[in-house]
Amino acid sequence: MLEIRDLHATVEGTEILKGINLTINPGEVHAIMGPNGAGKSTLSSVLAGRDGYEVTQGTITFEGQDLLEMEVEDRARAGMLMGFQYPVEIPGVKNIYLLKSALNAQREARGEEEIPSPEFMKLVKEKLEFMRMDTSFLQRAVNEGFSGGEKKRNEILQMLVLQPKLALLDEIDSGLDIDAMKTVSHGVNSLRSENRSILLVTHYQRILNHIEPDQVHVLIDGRIARSGDKQLALRVEDEGYEWIHQESAA
């Protein structure tokens, strides 16, 4: 699904990622943890294709394609979708409109017809219910005046409608109370399938109590310092990152 090889990236001339290697197979859920400044958000941004991040070395392959050569919109159309930590507000643009445009852009890329409106409404309503969101939400402007929890739920809603092959979730748990966390996790878990992979980038372990990862990677100073199963995440929660730092330095 996703293959990252020796990835180096700089931001404004400073090297942040210093040789990342990561393989995600279909059906797997991976979590990337790490202290502040380790390069988590840089990794997310490089994967999403945000401007201002320069890849100086290494490769990223998504479904056999060179991801770094793909435009932002083409990444999404190929099935890689990013759930943002801070989704931006777009005044005047209704949620339903964004959702439909996004879905139709993907369908067009796959050579499919536009989705008929009744079918689309049925799909969206079903997913809204799943995310415990009111239908009035569709008529609101994208993320405008949304609470932190609503924004995150909206990101997951988009995932449920767009059904990506690879879902990237950047700090999806930040700013969530326990109820919202449960709803969001419920949504993410429903995405789990044999053919779909999920990459969670998170600062805290607690989301992993709700979304159980197959593999956990600890990112320190631009490199994956340690990989393991969810026991690794639990140990990080108890002991922090210092021990990994010391072990890898030793």
Add this chain to the structure above:
Amino acid sequence: MATEEMEQLVQREYKQGFVTDIESDTVPPGLDESVIAFISHKKGEPQWMLDWRLEAFHQWQTMKAPSWAHLDYPPIDYQAISYYSAPKKPEDGPQSLDEVDPKLLETYEKLGIPLHEQAALAGVAVDAVFDSVSVTTTFKETLAEAGVIFCSISEAIRDYPELVQAYLGSVVPRGDNFFAALNSAVFTDGSFVYVPEGVECPMELSTYFRINAANTGQFERTLIVCDKRAQVSYLEGCTAPQRDENQLHAAVVELVALEDAYIKYSTVQNWYPGDEDGKGGIYNFVTKRGDCRGDRSKICWTQVETGSAITWKYPSCMLRGNDSVGEFYSVAVTNGRQQADTGTKMIHIGKNTRSTIVSKGIAAGRSNQSYRGLVKMTPRATGSRNFTQCDSLLIGDQCGAHTFPYQEIGNSKSTVEHEATTSKIGDDQLFYCQSRGISEEDAVNMIVNGFCKDVFQELPMEFAVEAEALLGVTLEGSVG
């Protein structure tokens, strides 16, 4: 021969030329009383109309072109302009669509304009412009039944002189400003609407239908009168880019709303903006004013401005009647080298009058635009309210947006609210949409349309749909 004599001779020949040329279709460049007499004669106007024009001309001669607008253009030589030319003969125009600028046709295509209309818009000689003769007949019958008068201003001067005399110049006086005075002296055509007492006009009136007004865009004069309790919705212009040989346009629009009357005036203006360097674009200097003369009357201006090289335009409302309402909703889009200085004036005179201003400016490319608005509360206008919201959106970093709000508050029992924002089209917003698989161009479109939503929802339905498509075409290639 001395230079002086030569000049006199040239002058004389010119005047003679005019006299002998009375049957011809075009006057030579220049403006004097004889040219005005020629126009009036051509139109078969009564003496009072000619006198009115001449009076306007005399006022114009004492006036100077305004220089306060935030616009930059070379001085206009008013003596180098021809003030009358009969509609073009078919053989002068392109003979088929093959001879028309392919870029223009491409735009028509994108806007979904039918082929026969494309031909008409591009100035191709076609026998039946818009195959709408039957439509025209039907709508004329419907209007006649309701007692609504809808005709060209020239016809109105001939057929309804008492109405025209009562209202022409009563909202925009002849000497109101430089361009209005010029228009009053030399206007060649435009529309006239009269909706009688208690009548709700049974259909939306559109210049689009009144196709005989082709080629009168240069100095257009429009007068709309709504009698007591009458209502009308008027649509001006169309979304297709219109070309015109005349670079200078100076239109005047006057609206009169008597007691409990309601006039909704919607414009989509898309004159040729010139080439990439701004060459050949239309200079559009327009005076539009509505007079809420009666109590509880209402006038609503909605405009979508995307064309012209230069736009100078401030549709305004005189809120004279008590409890009268004025509204102004505007979207102005500039790209390339376009310049627009546009806004509104809300003059509160009656008690408990209300006005709303919503202005959305979008600047892209190397364009420049300004919102200029005046809200005036006279001492008598107690209990009055204004709400102004003006937002600017910048695309790229070579364009400019400016806001010049003026407020004159003459009493302490009125409320004036003003909100303004300027934002750059967010890279973050674009990125967000793109990360959902939406192309950059569609994303810009989506964001801009979202920005303009408050105004578009004021437009009549079919205009709103066209306006959205138009915005997309206008801003094409403005990002990246």
